[in-house]
Amino acid sequence: MNIITVTPRGYCKGVINAINLVKQTRKENPNEKITMLGMIVHNKYVVKAFEEIGIKCIDAKNKTRLELLDEVDSGIVIITAHGASEEVTIKAKEKGLKVVDATCIDVIKTHKIVKEHIKHGDVIYIGKKTHPEAEAIVSISNKVHLISNLDDVDNLPKDLFNPLITNQTTMSLYNIEILINACLLKYKNAKVAEEICNATRIRQEAVRNLKDVDTLLVVGDVNSNNSNQLRNIGLNSGIKNAYLIETVNDLTKEMLENFKTVAITSGASTPTYLTSQVIEKLKEYIETKELKKEIIDITKII
Numbered sequence: 001m002n003i004i005t006v007t008p009r010g011y012c013k014g015v016i017n018a019i020n021l022v023k024q025t026r027k028e029n030p031n032e033k034i035t036m037l038g039m040i041v042h043n044k045y046v047v048k049a050f051e052e053i054g055i056k057c058i059d060a061k062n063k064t065r066l067e068l069l070d071e072v073d074s075g076i077v078i079i080t081a082h083g084a085s086e087e088v089t090i091k092a093k094e095k096g097l098k099v100v101d102a103t104c105i106d107v108i109k110t111h112k113i114v115k116e117h118i119k120h121g122d123v124i125y126i127g128k129k130t131h132p133e134a135e136a137i138v139s140i141s142n143k144v145h146l147i148s149n150l151d152d153v154d155n156l157p158k159d160l161f162n163p164l165i166t167n168q169t170t171m172s173l174y175n176i177e178i179l180i181n182a183c184l185l186k187y188k189n190a191k192v193a194e195e196i197c198n199a200t201r202i203r204q205e206a207v208r209n210l211k212d213v214d215t216l217l218v219v220g221d222v223n224s225n226n227s228n229q230l231r232n233i234g235l236n237s238g239i240k241n242a243y244l245i246e247t248v249n250d251l252t253k254e255m256l257e258n259f260k261t262v263a264i265t266s267g268a269s270t271p272t273y274l275t276s277q278v279i280e281k282l283k284e285y286i287e288t289k290e291l292k293k294e295i296i297d298i299t300k301i302i
């Protein structure tokens with residue numbers, strides 16, 4: 001039985017910057033109420049670690065960032081790495097809140113591309129419905145058309161003007177290729193601005209290039225788009241079993257029963273500590289064939 005640790009994996013620069021910014025905000029404002037508008041990054045252990053230092057996270061699947069803001073009446077509000085619409089910043093300031101913006105620079109770049117293009121035509125945006133990054137982009141203009149699958153391409157209006165096809169930064173390389181090609185068939189004159197961020201791309205390519213692996217373990221939160229995409233890329237690349245696990249305690253004997261070579265990677269929002277625990281447990285399992293539960297030490301997350 002072999003273990004391959006995939007490189008690169010884990011935290012990207014956008015996540016590191018966001019986490020550092022929140023920590024610094026706490027340090028500079030020890031007595032201030034601080035609220036994160038949604039999960040700072042899509043990992044519930046990171047959110048728990050911030051709660052331990054008094055930073056509250058408010059989130060609800062059926063509420064936009066703008067609606068979440070209704071629940072904040074004072075202090076500092078943090079915009080997450082996924083970004084938010086301009087209306088969120090305006091409304092927060094009108095409420096007298098101080099805004100700390102942790103939006104990743106790669107997400108800001110996509111915002112700029114979309115804002116520039118809507119002056120000249122429509123935008124087809126490939127993204128995940130209900131994801132905060134997509135929510136913010138769609139709010140820019142009603143000329144932005146969100147698509148997530150081939151049915152959505154069929155349902156796009158026939159007469160889009162000078163369309164530009166672009167995408168959420170953490171989508172799968174495979175999926176967007178299929179959707180971009182479908183859009184290009186429908187809109188012969190469309191331009192393409194492929195916006196998968198470098199961190200997502202190199203993590204996905206590292207999985208796509210794996211050879212002779214029968215099991216892939218992706219450590220990441222179930223809500224993390226880039227973690228889910230890593231698992232999908234593994235399956236699309238022919239790896240027989242690909243699992244998304246949040247912590248070492250999600251490992252089961254069934255997952256490990258028949259593997260010859262297991263590869264381990266993690267999403268861009270997964271703390272190194274959680275991935276290291278999985279790697280250590282696998283080494284132990286190879287020796288003992290036992291899987292004991294571990295304690296997740298929140299103080300080691302941020």
Ligand code: SF4
Binds near residue numbers: 012014015106107197
């Ligand atoms: S995954 Fe990409 S877009 Fe998202 S925070 Fe990381 S670098 Fe930024």
